[in-house]
Amino acid sequence: MLASEIRTGLDAAIWPATARAEPDGDVSIGGVRIAALAARYGTPLQILDEEDVRGRCRAFRDAFGDAEIAYAGKAFLCRGMASLIAEEGLSLDVCSDGELAVARAVRFPPGRVLMHGNAKTPDDLRAALGYGVGRVVADSFSEIARLAAAPDGARTRMLIRVAPGVDGGTHAALTTGTDGQKFGFPLSTGAAAEAVRRVLGQHDAGGRGRRGPELAGLHCHLGSQITALDAFEEAARRMVALLAAVRDEHGVVLPELDLGGGFGVAYRPGEAEVDPRELGERVRRAVREACALHRLPVPRLVLEPGRAIAAHAGVTAYRVVSVKRAAAGGVLVAVDGGMSDNPRPGLYGAAYTVRLAGRRGTGGDRAATVVGRHCEAGDVLVRDARLPADVRPGDLLAVPCTGAYHHSMASNYNLVRRPPVVAVRDGRARTLVRRETAEDLLARDVG
Ligand SMILES: Cc1ncc(COP(=O)(O)O)c(C=O)c1O
Numbered sequence: 230m231l232a233s234e235i236r237t238g239l240d241a242a243i244w245p246a247t248a249r250a251e252p253d254g255d256v257s258i259g260g261v262r263i264a265a266l267a268a269r270y271g272t273p274l275q276i277l278d279e280e281d282v283r284g285r286c287r288a289f290r291d292a293f294g295d296a297e298i299a300y301a302g303k304a305f306l307c308r309g310m311a312s313l314i315a316e317e318g319l320s321l322d323v324c325s326d327g328e329l330a331v332a333r334a335v336r337f338p339p340g341r342v343l344m345h346g347n348a349k350t351p352d353d354l355r356a357a358l359g360y361g362v363g364r365v366v367a368d369s370f371s372e373i374a375r376l377a378a379a380p381d382g383a384r385t386r387m388l389i390r391v392a393p394g395v396d397g398g399t400h401a402a403l404t405t406g407t408d409g410q411k412f413g414f415p416l417s418t419g420a421a422a423e424a425v426r427r428v429l430g431q432h433d434a435g436g437r438g439r440r441g442p443e444l445a446g447l448h449c450h451l452g453s454q455i456t457a458l459d460a461f462e463e464a465a466r467r468m469v470a471l472l473a474a475v476r477d478e479h480g481v482v483l484p485e486l487d488l489g490g491g492f493g494v495a496y497r498p499g500e501a502e503v504d505p506r507e508l509g510e511r512v513r514r515a516v517r518e519a520c521a522l523h524r525l526p527v528p529r530l531v532l533e534p535g536r537a538i539a540a541h542a543g544v545t546a547y548r549v550v551s552v553k554r555a556a557a558g559g560v561l562v563a564v565d566g567g568m569s570d571n572p573r574p575g576l577y578g579a580a581y582t583v584r585l586a587g588r589r590g591t592g593g594d595r596a597a598t599v600v601g602r603h604c605e606a607g608d609v610l611v612r613d614a615r616l617p618a619d620v621r622p623g624d625l626l627a628v629p630c631t632g633a634y635h636h637s638m639a640s641n642y643n644l645v646r647r648p649p650v651v652a653v654r655d656g657r658a659r660t661l662v663r664r665e666t667a668e669d670l671l672a673r674d675v676g
Contacts, residue, residue: 240498243582244629245278245542247653254589256544256627259653263546264587266658267625270649272548273566275636277305277661279313279654281542282632285505286317289534292509299343301490301535302328304633305543309652309661311335314538320363322490322533326356333360343388343487343533347412351375358385366390366448366487368413373424377431377441387428387442388487389414390449391421393467397455397491400577406451406464406489413449416467421447422474429479444481446528447471450489453536456501458508462515464488469516473523487531488512494540496630497582503537536633543632545570545648546586547610549624550602559596562620567601568608569645571631572638575607583611587625590617599626603643636662644670 238250248258255262258278267274289298299320302311306328312335314321320341323329332342344357347368354372357365358381366388367373376382390413395406405412414420425447431440449464468486476482492503513530520527547564555561573579583599595618599611611628620626639647646665651658 242495242502243498243541245281245544245632246284247278247280248544248629254585254587256584256586258544259658260656261653261658263544263625263627266651266653267546267548267587269658270651270660271664272546272625273564273570273648274546275570275631275648275650276544276546277310277632277650277652278542278544279652282310282313282538283317285534285538285541286314286319288505289509289532289538290318292505293513293530293532294509296513296530296532297341299341299487299531299533300538301533302331303637304535305539305635305637305650306331307636307650307662308335309659310539311337315341319538320531322535323362326350326353329353329356329360329362339363343531345390354379358382361385364388364445364485365442367424367428370424370427373427373431373441379441382441383439383443385442386445388446388448388485389421389424389428389444391416391447391468391471393449393451393464393471395451395460395464395467397451397460398457399452399455399491399493402577403453403491404451405453406449406460416471421471422478425475425479429481444483446483446485446487447475448487448489448531450533451491453491454493455491456493456503458503458511461488461491461508461512465512465515466519469519469523469525469528472528473525476523476525482526484529485531486516486528487533490533490535490537492534492537494536494630494633496540497580505534505537538633540630540633543630543635545628545631545635547599547626547628549620549622549626551622552620555598559598560616560620562597562599562614562616562626563602564599564610564626565602566645566648567603567610568605569601569603569640569642570648571601571610571628571635572640573634574609574612575605580613581611581628581630583614583616583626583628585617585620585624586627590619592618594618599628602645641665641670646670
């Protein structure tokens with residue numbers, strides 16, 4: 230057992246920073262017990278450890294010195310989270326006018342917002358230019374043309390998204406840096422160099438000065454849940470080589486290099502996780518060395534962690550609804566949530582750990598599968614779980630590492646109402662997002 234585990238009774242690599250196992254079997258987070266939170270807010274309930282989020286923001290800022298750290302809002306975004314991110318001095322990556330509306334609602338500094346998306350709609354671009362976002366990350370030739378023609382286009386700055394051809398070894402659905410997927414301009418085909426040519430070509434077209442955004446630099450993002458640091462180093466080297474090629478062809482030294490996010494986290498004990506400090510050392514060294522090789526000044530780095538900031542801060546509490554003996558042995562424990570609050574097991578076979586909360590179990594542990602309430606046999610939340618033999622309806626279960634790509638990917642399948650998100654800190658809880666109501670569901674159903 231690790232020292233931190235002895236201190237908290239929980240595996241610190243999985244649970245949020247302030248989580249503690251209480252002597253009676255409950256778990257507290259931010260000084261508030263899960264049983265108390267469940268009694269007050271109901272279940273399912275998504276709990277967010279504010280200290281954990283803040284600590285991870287600081288860890289990234291410390292690890293990367295003067296680099297810009299932009300939190301990827303797709304992992305989890307609401308006004309409370311956006312404010313917290315702003316307070317910690319991070320920038321914000323958004324990928325729709327909806328995410329931008331949240332940033333706008335808290336007056337997130339526009340210069341620190343980056344707009345992403347492989348198929349930004351006219352509404353997305355209008356909202357981005359209207360708010361004056363710091364950078365738009367261009368993802369297609371048609372978008373470059375659209376930005377050049379936009380009335381406010383010349384007032385913004387642009388990064389060009391490059392697919393550097395580096396495979397981070399993650400799930401295929403999460404791989405975005407290779408050829409043959411939908412994001413960015415491939416490096417291998419010359420499309421990335423051509424994108425730069427088009428943008429810079431617009432700048433002095435017919436001697437009429439710059440049309441469209443200023444080209445601030447290049448961007449790449451290899452994918453998500455990647456733990457192989459050598460993939461990030463290789464991407465950095467290829468991107469610096471492209472910066473050098475731009476300098477050689479156009480005589481322009483682009484000042485920014487955005488290496489995206491994708492830093493993997495441990496969902497279960499013993500799994501690998503990216504350490505921000507090691508990542509910072511290795512990526513910055515790779516960039517420095519590549520720049521020295523190409524005689525380029527070191528660009529200003531931008532990193533976009535999403536999961537690595539939000540995942541560990543989240544714990545989802547469910548109430549057990551029924552327990553059945555499984556034909557294959559063990560038990561099927563059905564809870565009051567499922568694929569509508571966590572689609573990841575169904576989408577990528579994502580695996581979690583789970584524990585009983587609210588009381589101490591008796592009779593030793595036995596094999597269990599935690600299933601949801603939805604009308605699909607694939608609605609399984611935790612396979613290969615171990616739960617106390619006396620687990621029964623009414624019990625509380627807690628699933629850690631559910632802060633990223635949970636609330637943001639939630640649906641209303643079976644017209645189940647989405648759970649609230651409650652932030653905890655210093656013994657207090659506050660609602661960030663309230664539970665959905667039947668009225669909310671009916672509000673859009675106007676027929
Ligand atoms: C452009 C971009 N940046 C950053 C991220 C964040 O990735 P992660 O949450 O894995 O760090 C994503 C997510 O896929 C992304 O598409």
